[in-house]
Amino acid sequence: MENEDLDELMVCRLDQTRKTVEPCSIVIFGASGDLTARKLIPALYHLYKEKQMPPKFRVIGFARREKTDASWREELRQALDQFSRTKPVDDKVWQEFSANVFYCMGEFSDLEAYKKLGKQLDSFGDPQLRNNLLFYLATSPSQFGEVVEQLYKADLLHKDESKGWQRIVVEKPFGHDLASAYQLNTELTRYAHERQVFRIDHYLGKETVQNILMFRFANSIFERLWNRDSVDHVQITVSENLGVGQRGGYYEEAGALRDMVQNHLLQVMSLVAMEPPVSLDAEPIRDEKVKLLKSIRPLTPEDVAKQVVRGQYFAGMVDGKMQLGYRQEAKVKADSNVETFVAVKLLVDNWRWSGVPFYLRTGKHLPLSASEVRIQFRPTPSVLFAAQCGNKLDPNALTLRLQPNEGISLRFNGKVPGTSTSVRPVRMSFSYNSEFGAYTPEAYERLLLEAMAGDATLFIRRDEVEAAWAIVDEIRKGWEGKPLTNREFYSAGTWGPMAADDLLAQRGHVWRNPQPVT
Ligand code: BG6
Numbered sequence: 001m002e003n004e005d006l007d008e009l010m011v012c013r014l015d016q017t018r019k020t021v022e023p024c025s026i027v028i029f030g031a032s033g034d035l036t037a038r039k040l041i042p043a044l045y046h047l048y049k050e051k052q053m054p055p056k057f058r059v060i061g062f063a064r065r066e067k068t069d070a071s072w073r074e075e076l077r078q079a080l081d082q083f084s085r086t087k088p089v090d091d092k093v094w095q096e097f098s099a100n101v102f103y104c105m106g107e108f109s110d111l112e113a114y115k116k117l118g119k120q121l122d123s124f125g126d127p128q129l130r131n132n133l134l135f136y137l138a139t140s141p142s143q144f145g146e147v148v149e150q151l152y153k154a155d156l157l158h159k160d161e162s163k164g165w166q167r168i169v170v171e172k173p174f175g176h177d178l179a180s181a182y183q184l185n186t187e188l189t190r191y192a193h194e195r196q197v198f199r200i201d202h203y204l205g206k207e208t209v210q211n212i213l214m215f216r217f218a219n220s221i222f223e224r225l226w227n228r229d230s231v232d233h234v235q236i237t238v239s240e241n242l243g244v245g246q247r248g249g250y251y252e253e254a255g256a257l258r259d260m261v262q263n264h265l266l267q268v269m270s271l272v273a274m275e276p277p278v279s280l281d282a283e284p285i286r287d288e289k290v291k292l293l294k295s296i297r298p299l300t301p302e303d304v305a306k307q308v309v310r311g312q313y314f315a316g317m318v319d320g321k322m323q324l325g326y327r328q329e330a331k332v333k334a335d336s337n338v339e340t341f342v343a344v345k346l347l348v349d350n351w352r353w354s355g356v357p358f359y360l361r362t363g364k365h366l367p368l369s370a371s372e373v374r375i376q377f378r379p380t381p382s383v384l385f386a387a388q389c390g391n392k393l394d395p396n397a398l399t400l401r402l403q404p405n406e407g408i409s410l411r412f413n414g415k416v417p418g419t420s421t422s423v424r425p426v427r428m429s430f431s432y433n434s435e436f437g438a439y440t441p442e443a444y445e446r447l448l449l450e451a452m453a454g455d456a457t458l459f460i461r462r463d464e465v466e467a468a469w470a471i472v473d474e475i476r477k478g479w480e481g482k483p484l485t486n487r488e489f490y491s492a493g494t495w496g497p498m499a500a501d502d503l504l505a506q507r508g509h510v511w512r513n514p515q516p517v518t
Contacts, residue, residue, distance in 0.1 A: 342360075
């Protein structure tokens with residue numbers, strides 16, 4: 001049998017029983033915003049192009065500005081030309097798709113506007129398009145409560161889902177601390193059931209992040225090494241080449257800890273470290289993630305001083321170009337203490353990971369944009385090669401490259417050919433591109449599809465978001481009233497402040513920086 005036939009036979013489809021997506025209407029609140037133009041409409045267009053949208057659907061943009069259906073479609077078309085992942089945009093497909101796109105002008109606080117929205121939905125003349133509703137809240141979190149309340153009052157949202165189904169998709173930031181996240185959750189669940197709330201973390205929409213569970217639990221060789229007996233430590237790096245750019249205003253309120261660690265990094269960590277779920281359904285997977293987050297050892301302010309490093313970039317060269325320091329960016333205070341870099345050592349107090357440090361780091365204006373998980377295995381015993389080579393004998397490591405250059409590589413030692421006995425690290429590599437071709441759907445395509453299908457696996461549950469905030473709150477408490485010190489600044493274009501290296505050096509570890517794609 002040809003290899004390819006074998007591959008075909010070996011594909012195990014886990015979603016054979018996946019329910020088909022029923023006809024529905026997607027209502028986007030905050031339709032004039034950046035997210036709609038950059039992500040949501042391009043994602044829906046591609047889903048349509050790839051015949052993944054339900055047989056019947058409508059998209060309604062709800063926002064304050066005065067627009068007609070035609071002018072909104074025109075605006076979206078221009079944005080699509082710019083942001084579509086496939087270019088040029090297929091005109092015929094766009095015409096067909098955009099015939100389903102409508103605009104509803106209204107204030108979020110005005111009940112009448114919601115009633116108008118209801119009439120618009122009635123006018124589609126189809127009970128499924130009228131009652132199966134995906135409300136996408138691309139708004140500021142301070143408006144979540146109000147929108148949900150008005151939807152309920154306008155008879156568009158039913159907690160018991162007595163008429164069709166209604167779901168609410170919310171974007172980050174989901175609160176700015178545990179108390180505000182709790183408050184938001186309370187507001188949302190006053191009018192909607194928790195199972196109707198879909199909290200986005202776009203990292204979960206990435207193929208490589210989803211593959212973490214497949215990699216761990218569909219293979220027998222790695223999982224048995226996945227514990228304190230074999231793993232020395234884990235490094236999770238999400239580095240970004242860009243600075244805060246035009247988002248200074250938002251960033252001043254957020255900082256790297258809230259913007260990246262609370263969500264993306266802790267999500268990746270929980271997938272890497274969680275126990276096997278009892279099934280692949282949404283709740284068992286989310287139960288395990290919550291359990292993991294709750295096993296992370298709480299940090300006292302003294303621990304924060306020892307285990308967390310923050311940093312802020314000053315002017316420096318990135319890719320051969322001089323970049324402004326954070327304090328010089330638009331809408332940033334000249335004496336801002338907001339962190340653009342965080343490195344943290346977390347310990348997990350459970351049977352599997354006791355004593356294994358998890359180092360997480362993220363930052364803006366680092367040398368390159370890359371997200372990686374590195375599982376560093378324990379060194380070999382100090383006999384034979386290790387005795388002779390000392391720390392020149394690199395311990396084995398497994399690197400999951402989440403982006404770019406998506407793939408996985410295993411580093412091990414091999415004999416250098418020749419008469420002398422020398423050993424050096426070599427690599428076994430898997431690349432998504434060479435194995436599967438350049439299939440790179442945007443995270444939002446997958447997430448919108450899952451939300452329409454009602455599968456919450458890739459969304460964050462209430463207790464999960466709260467557990468993550470509890471960790472971040474402890475860190476913020478440790479920083480309270482402490483302005484940045486000189487040791488906490490780094491030049492744009494470097495791998496963060498020196499203190500981040502010292503953090504690992506405490507245990508004899510070093511950061512392994514992602515390599516540029518060649
Ligand atoms: C967002 C953050 O959630 O993630 C941004 O708000 C960050 O600051 C972005 O740049 C990174 O996402 P990605 O998919 O480019 O790694």
